[in-house]
Amino acid sequence: MEKDVYILAVESSCDETAAAVVRNGREVLSNVIYSQIDLHTIYGGVVPEIASRKHIEKINQVIERALADAGLPLSEADAVAVTYGPGLVGALLVGVSAAKALAFAAGKPLVGVHHIEGHISANYIENPDLEPPFLCLVVSGGHSHLVLVKDYGEYEIIGRTRDDAAGEAFDKVARAIGLGYPGGPKIDRLSGEGNPDAIPFPRAKVGDSAYDFSFSGLKSAVLNYLNSCEMKKIPVNRADVAASFQKAVIDVLVEHSMDAVSRFGTGRFAIAGGVASNSSLRKAFSKACLERGIDFYHPSPVYCTDNAAMIGTAGYYEYIRGVRHGWDLNAVPNLKLGERV
Ligand code: KG4
Ligand code: ZN
Numbered sequence: 001m002e003k004d005v006y007i008l009a010v011e012s013s014c015d016e017t018a019a020a021v022v023r024n025g026r027e028v029l030s031n032v033i034y035s036q037i038d039l040h041t042i043y044g045g046v047v048p049e050i051a052s053r054k055h056i057e058k059i060n061q062v063i064e065r066a067l068a069d070a071g072l073p074l075s076e077a078d079a080v081a082v083t084y085g086p087g088l089v090g091a092l093l094v095g096v097s098a099a100k101a102l103a104f105a106a107g108k109p110l111v112g113v114h115h116i117e118g119h120i121s122a123n124y125i126e127n128p129d130l131e132p133p134f135l136c137l138v139v140s141g142g143h144s145h146l147v148l149v150k151d152y153g154e155y156e157i158i159g160r161t162r163d164d165a166a167g168e169a170f171d172k173v174a175r176a177i178g179l180g181y182p183g184g185p186k187i188d189r190l191s192g193e194g195n196p197d198a199i200p201f202p203r204a205k206v207g208d209s210a211y212d213f214s215f216s217g218l219k220s221a222v223l224n225y226l227n228s229c230e231m232k233k234i235p236v237n238r239a240d241v242a243a244s245f246q247k248a249v250i251d252v253l254v255e256h257s258m259d260a261v262s263r264f265g266t267g268r269f270a271i272a273g274g275v276a277s278n279s280s281l282r283k284a285f286s287k288a289c290l291e292r293g294i295d296f297y298h299p300s301p302v303y304c305t306d307n308a309a310m311i312g313t314a315g316y317y318e319y320i321r322g323v324r325h326g327w328d329l330n331a332v333p334n335l336k337l338g339e340r341v
Contacts, residue, residue, distance in 0.1 A: 203252050
């Protein structure tokens, strides 16, 4: 029998300080997340400087907890994996520095991981049968990508947003209707009380690409609708706005994704990223995939939003492919998927 591989993983790219221990790429032994959301809520969004400072305060405790919860001494870890981009540079630097220090002190290999590769890999955790190739829609606060996962660690981006990310659109619309930050989960909840067909918001097409997205026009349409209601002194039904906006986003995501699955013929489709925890989006994809005979995969909500277990899973596949980073590994805020630095 082959020896088990234990990865200690660290994630600090935005406003979650997280560490996890993952065995053989698919078994999460611990998953510790310190969320800073409450700290940033009063500012209506993530304040990078505050995020970095809080990461510094919490990172060692979070890592110690992850090792303790897993019952794994650092000496028995096979490698330390860490998100080194994309993300907020000051926030990334905290995780990268902590991971480098630990790996150096304990004499362990260091594996830098792309944050989006982590989100995609979250699908491996609870789906033991999922193997590449498959198509994955990554929808988070900073990204909306349609990715062809050709093999472990091999990606081709076939569609992306031309402007706002899907999560960004949720957050901006939530702010406009007075729901506060983070907007996604709040719109998700309020939509349950509204009529998704109440307001005909636009479904944006990007002329020269079947798979690219654009959400800024939809966001403007919502703002225009709110302004015109105010001018005409018509009361706004916030639940209807939330539900109609959410449906407009989901319709476009489903249409583009289903077109791409049939074009690339993978027969398997996965979703990832914070917006992938949206309940209506999950239902819509599950229905669309069922109708087309496509196998549908999605992580549990805790593995959709930022966490380190997904970095441990991605880190494992990078580790067994032989990827190693040096002590000069740096944070790369605009790291491209598939790019090796
Ligand atoms: O993946 P994530 O935790 O961080 C990034 O890598 O960006 O995604 C955060 C984003 C935020 O924009 C948040 O509003 C959105 O995911 N989000 C949701 C839901 N939960 C989180 N959007 C829609 N519905 C949700 N239930
Ligand atoms: Zn993320």
